[in-house]
Amino acid sequence: MQGRKSYQEKLFTSFQLSDRIPEENLYRQILKLIDFQFLYRKTAKYYGKEGQASIDPVVFFKLMLVGYLENLSSDRKIIQSASMRMDVLFFLGYDIDEPLPWHSTLSRTRKLYGDDVFLSLFQEVFKTMYS
Template identity: 65%
Template sequence: MQGRKNYSEKLFISFQLSDRVPKENFYRRLSETLDLQFLYRDTRELYGKTGNPSIDPVVFFKLMLTGYLENITSDRRLLEHCSMRMDILYFIGYDIDEPLPWHSTVSRTRQLYPALLFESLFDKVFAMCVEKGMVSGHTHAVDSAPVKANASIENLELRVPAQSIKAHLTAVDSDNRGEKEGDQGNKTAMTANPNQLKRLAKHQDNLKATKSNRLGANNEKRSY
């Protein structure tokens, strides 16, 4: 079932997230600029009608966009990074006391999306950022000598991703596959202690040496 995150900002006794994020902050302006409601329509067919609600598609793609802009390819590190940034929490629609989705949920959601659909939707989201003048394309040329103005860098400079979208998504798949394999490798192996193994071996020897009237006991191919 397609999940939809309903965000209603909470007013604490003396704290409100919107008051702590400057109006010129990049992620605040990005939140006020982007309209990602089309994602509900374009992903509706991927979800069933019953079951537990999924992660909100808008939240999911905002997380993916944040990872790209911050050059973070690990879902685990991405969620840790977001949890410590008030501006990013404001961008994805979470209050400071709300737990973010598990990193494994984010990884699983990305894996369940058809690859071509995921890339096309991500490209569309990123293209909207470029069209709104919030970020720069990865490859661009300037036919003049650029000079930085003596003004607010936050207001004037475009956010420039460290690598292309394709290279970033490839790194995301690689890093999170490695983390998953690492988690599985860290599981504790369970085994009997030496005394238990000795008692078991003695019991098996007794079974082999003792004739039994039970069905199948005299079968040479029986296993102990």
């Protein structure tokens, strides 16, 4: 008898991304190598003390790193790809049902830092990765 797979979405589920991402996954390995906390100190002067909360600078730089490593040429493609990849969601610290930032937020944040700051911080992340 020929089997047929049918799909019925569950209303509730118990699911942890960390259980689904293998130890040898690139993004899990990067998380072990780099402590991204230094980005908070380096970017603090670009933010006010009041107002609406911005994108987390660590999330922003992780998304930029994903774009570079996956050869994604636009912010829209970075967000689109990240939303479909469990390993990237895990890397970013997002849960499977948690919405990612809008693609326009990435370009606005890049402009906030300016080219020199963005490139120097991005290079610092890479230097840490390859040292």
